[in-house]
Amino acid sequence: MKVTDTFRFATNAATAAPLRAGLLVLAMSIGVAAVVMLTALGDGARRYVVDQFSAIGTNLVIVLPGRSETRGFNPANLVTSTPRDLTVEDAEALLKLPSVKRIAPILVATTEINAAGKLREAMLLGTNDEYIKVRQMKVGLGRFLSKDEVGRGSAEVVLGAVIRREIFGAENPLGKTVRVGDRRLRVVGVLAEGGQGMGMTTDELLIVPVATAQAMLNSNTLFRILVEVGSREQIDEAKARVLKTITQRHDGEEDVTVITQDAILETFDKILNVLTLGVAGIAAISLAVAGILVMNVMLVSVTQRTGEIGLLKALGATSSAVRQLFMVEAILLSLSGAVVGVGLGYAGAAVLRQLYPTFPAYPPLWAVLAGLATAIISGLVFGVMPARRAARLDPIQALSKR
Amino acid sequence: MSDESPTSTLVSLHGINRTFYLGDSKVHALCDVNLTIAHGEYIAVMGPSGSGKSTLLNLIGLLDRPDEGTYMLEGRDVTTLGADELAAVRSERIGFIFQSFHLVPRLSAAANIELPLVLAGFSKTERAKRVSQALQEYGLTDRANHRPNELSGGQRQRVAIARATILRPAVLLADEPTGNLDRVTGEEVVKLLEKLNAQGMTLIVVTHDQTLGARARRQIRMVDGGIARDVTNGAVVPNDAP
Numbered sequence: 001m002k003v004t005d006t007f008r009f010a011t012n013a014a015t016a017a018p019l020r021a022g023l024l025v026l027a028m029s030i031g032v033a034a035v036v037m038l039t040a041l042g043d044g045a046r047r048y049v050v051d052q053f054s055a056i057g058t059n060l061v062i063v064l065p066g067r068s069e070t071r072g073f074n075p076a077n078l079v080t081s082t083p084r085d086l087t088v089e090d091a092e093a094l095l096k097l098p099s100v101k102r103i104a105p106i107l108v109a110t111t112e113i114n115a116a117g118k119l120r121e122a123m124l125l126g127t128n129d130e131y132i133k134v135r136q137m138k139v140g141l142g143r144f145l146s147k148d149e150v151g152r153g154s155a156e157v158v159l160g161a162v163i164r165r166e167i168f169g170a171e172n173p174l175g176k177t178v179r180v181g182d183r184r185l186r187v188v189g190v191l192a193e194g195g196q197g198m199g200m201t202t203d204e205l206l207i208v209p210v211a212t213a214q215a216m217l218n219s220n221t222l223f224r225i226l227v228e229v230g231s232r233e234q235i236d237e238a239k240a241r242v243l244k245t246i247t248q249r250h251d252g253e254e255d256v257t258v259i260t261q262d263a264i265l266e267t268f269d270k271i272l273n274v275l276t277l278g279v280a281g282i283a284a285i286s287l288a289v290a291g292i293l294v295m296n297v298m299l300v301s302v303t304q305r306t307g308e309i310g311l312l313k314a315l316g317a318t319s320s321a322v323r324q325l326f327m328v329e330a331i332l333l334s335l336s337g338a339v340v341g342v343g344l345g346y347a348g349a350a351v352l353r354q355l356y357p358t359f360p361a362y363p364p365l366w367a368v369l370a371g372l373a374t375a376i377i378s379g380l381v382f383g384v385m386p387a388r389r390a391a392r393l394d395p396i397q398a399l400s401k402r
Numbered sequence: 403m404s405d406e407s408p409t410s411t412l413v414s415l416h417g418i419n420r421t422f423y424l425g426d427s428k429v430h431a432l433c434d435v436n437l438t439i440a441h442g443e444y445i446a447v448m449g450p451s452g453s454g455k456s457t458l459l460n461l462i463g464l465l466d467r468p469d470e471g472t473y474m475l476e477g478r479d480v481t482t483l484g485a486d487e488l489a490a491v492r493s494e495r496i497g498f499i500f501q502s503f504h505l506v507p508r509l510s511a512a513a514n515i516e517l518p519l520v521l522a523g524f525s526k527t528e529r530a531k532r533v534s535q536a537l538q539e540y541g542l543t544d545r546a547n548h549r550p551n552e553l554s555g556g557q558r559q560r561v562a563i564a565r566a567t568i569l570r571p572a573v574l575l576a577d578e579p580t581g582n583l584d585r586v587t588g589e590e591v592v593k594l595l596e597k598l599n600a601q602g603m604t605l606i607v608v609t610h611d612q613t614l615g616a617r618a619r620r621q622i623r624m625v626d627g628g629i630a631r632d633v634t635n636g637a638v639v640p641n642d643a644p
Contacts, residue, residue, distance in 0.1 A: 005520045016508035311504045314465060315518045315565070316493020318486045395465045399504065 001321045010328040017301070021333060024290075024297050028337025028379075029344055031287035032371045036345025038283045039367035040352065042276030047360045049268050053261070057134050059101075059232055060261040061239050063094075063225040063246065084250045085221035088210055093249060094227055097241050099234040104131040106224040107213045113206060115167050115178035122163055122206050124180065126213020134228045137202060142174045142189030145209055153211030157185040161193035162203040180206055181216050235260050280367055284374055290337065291378030298330050298386035302393075309390050310398025323391035330383025331376060338375030342368055411477070412572060412604055413439040413462055418471035420457055420627075431457040432468070433627040439606070441572070444599045446618035447608045454627040455608045456577060462606065463496050463575045464488045476572065493522050497566030499595075501578035503558045505550040505565075511557075512537060512546040515564045522569065536564045540594075556587030563594060573604040580614060592617065 107126035420432040580588030623631040
């Protein structure tokens with residue numbers, strides 16, 4: 001029997017019982033659609049987090065005080081074991097490195113803002129004029145901090161959009177004086193709304209020059225130094241140089257931790273990929289259920305078509321030809337279910353994206369292929385038993401049955 | 403082999419035994435049957451229910467195997483053949499006609515007739531040629547695209563006969579071919595079968611119907627799995643039957 005004829009006969013047999021075929025295609029398509037949609041969700045979550053993390057800037061190397069790994073004996077340990085502060089001078093020194101493009105020191109504290117008779121708690125962020133470029137944020141009104149010399153903080157502040165709205169309402173805040181902690185600062189700008197990164201919104205920030213913040217907090221140490229590197233390829237080199245420079249400046253003691261944005265992104269990527277896989281695995285259970293349904297339907301079909309099978313054998317069909325006919329029918333049914341399911345899955349993901357525009361719920365290609373493959377394989381596996389049963393039917397008994 | 407003379411041996415059964423087990427009881431469907439059938443014969447197999455008629459027919463049709471004995475079909479020992487070889491022999495040399503027609507309900511008349519050609523792997527053009535020729539021969543051209551449930555009983559059996567003969571088999575095995583038909587259409591079908599026999603095709607009919615059995619040139623009467631009477635009466639003209 002020719003392959004094309006086998007397919008034609010099997011297609012004919014499958015479509016001859018539209019309700020049965022329809023239900024089976026439905027069950028299989030729900031399974032595949034579940035895989036496609038749930039992986040779209042999982043992968044969407046991964047992209048969302050990665051995007052959020054990328055939003056803190058590009059090609060970043062982050063320096064934080066304190067050492068996160070345990071090292072063996074170091075001569076410096078004998079002299080002193082007190083971690084040195086990470087200072088603004090350290091940050092300035094990093095700027096001299098060849099691959100470093102920009103730096104932004106960061107100092108963070110909670111404080112109060114008091115203006116126009118209103119009092120509000122807010123996050124104070126001390127930094128320099130480069131911060132806005134490193135973080136790729138936008139100013140909505142006025143200007144960002146001016147470039148000032150190290151150690152000399154001017155009395156100016158840039159407000160987050162929410163702070164501005166709550167304190168000044170529709171009024172123009174530029175040039176107004178606000179009291180932050182125990183200082184009086186002049187408002188020079190307002191950040192554009194909606195900036196975020198690392199799960200922190202910039203809408204409720206007060207940004208002041210780093211020296212001003214240090215003076216307000218009576219502290220010399222920095223919370224972080226953000227280092228922007230010229231290009232992606234230079235990141236590893238820059239990381240080593242940054243560590244070396246700071247170690248030198250800190251009397252040979254490696255008392256800072258340098259992390260790259262890439263490393264963090266990679267970690268998140270890995271975790272969320274595993275999550276997506278897990279979700280896909282759960283959805284695959286419904287595919288297994290659909291596979292069992294394929295088997296059931298095909299077994300019923302073999303029973304209903306006993307006479308036909310007997311006839312085919314009497315007409316000279318070999319057992320393997322009969323087996324192939326039923327296998328092909330099972331595979332065709334599960335394949336069409338899989339194709340419909342992929343369509344449904346894509347449609348579902350599109351609806352999700354409509355409902356939550358910020359959530360990039362696109363089904364990953366590997367999941368679509370895996371869903372299709374699983375459907376076909378389950379059709380194959382669960383089609384084997386009914387097909388074998390059909391092939392083994394005794395033609396005499398099969399023919400005598402009406 | 404079809405060009406052999408009509409007197410050469412087609413089927414040769416020797417010492418055939420076939421036993422079925424129904425629960426604890428043993429049923430001797432065929433007991434030590436010896437039978438020789440020549441090419442072009444017209445045989446009626448008769449006998450009461452359970453006498454082994456159908457078992458004999460299935461055995462000749464290679465759907466069943468004997469427990470003991472040898473079966474030579476056209477000089478070839480077919481008792482030793484494997485399942486796939488038997489299928490090939492069935493496809494080429496044997497045509498079946500059933501009481502209940504056994505048409506595939508979802509396929510049109512033409513597609514039902516085409517089925518043996520499809521299974522044998524004929525090309526599409528060759529199939530189309532042979533099917534249209536068969537439709538014409540059996541007067542079914544205007545019924546080609548009708549499903550079996552849209553055909554009359556006589557038309558259905560004609561489709562079944564067209565299907566059984568499309569590959570020009572050496573022997574046509576008919577199990578109660580008129581059992582589900584009224585007298586007039588039954589008569590038509592029998593005439594059709596006799597016409598095929600007249601063209602040289604060996605015809606073996608299993609029947610309860612004495613009138614139908616009497617038309618055959620050779621009558622075999624079976625009782626309890628054995629051949630009780632084997633009468634060859636070439637002189638009997640079918641029209642003389644009562």
